[in-house]
Amino acid sequence: MNQRQLNALQTRESIFKVALELFIQNGFENVSITDITQKAGTAKGTFYTHFKSKDQVIVEHFKGIDRYYEEVLEKLTDEGSNYEKIITILREGFLYTENIGKELLKVVLINQISGNEEIPYVMDKTRRIYRIVLKLIVDGQKSGEFVPDRDPDELVMAILQHYSGIYMRWCLLEENETLSELGIKSLKMLIDSFKA
Incomplete structure (x- = not known):
């Protein structure tokens, strides 16, 4: 696995963990993609690169x-x-x-x-x-x-x-x-x- 692939995997895992944390804290319906990406420190496009939806x-x-x-x-x-x-x-x-x-x-x-x-x-x-x-x-x-x-x-x-x-x-x-x-x-x- 090259560095780019490793970085992408780490970004995906970070988004995943942040999303689950926010879902638990605030409820699934009360969390937006923007909430997830802001807390994860990524762009919305990056979220959609890894996940189609919440x-x-x-x-x-x-x-x-x-x-x-x-x-x-x-x-x-x-x-x-x-x-x-x-x-x-x-x-x-x-x-x-x-x-x-x-x-x-x-x-x-x-x-x-x-x-x-x-x-x-x-x-x-x-x-x-x-x-x-x-x-x-x-x-x-x-x-x-x-x-x-x-x-x-x-x-x-x-x-x-x-x-x-x-x-x-x-x-x-x-x-x-x-x-x-x-x-x-x-x-x-x-x-x-x-x-x-």
């Missing part, structure tokens, strides 16, 4: 989470059931989000339900988390671990809709449990119903 900053955040899901999957051995692998990956997603914090999660969720995208990124079937869970469900159906007569896409959508709902509940309610404790308990009840 919404894309939020999508980039989700892409980071998806990369993390893949890292977790790569660390899992071939041992263990597909059920255990799904639970482990989704638990790690909860822990990742706990570390980021509830305020940023609220910004992300508000953005995703705002209707600015035809298919919100959190529910897009091209996401890595969708493909990972689909593969584990299909493998589990082939091995006899999960019911074979159910459409694997429907099972994945049920899991991920439930998963998204847990995030929403954690944001809206003051829970005594952590996101991972609350989420895994609930997800296990759902996924148990898919077992053969």
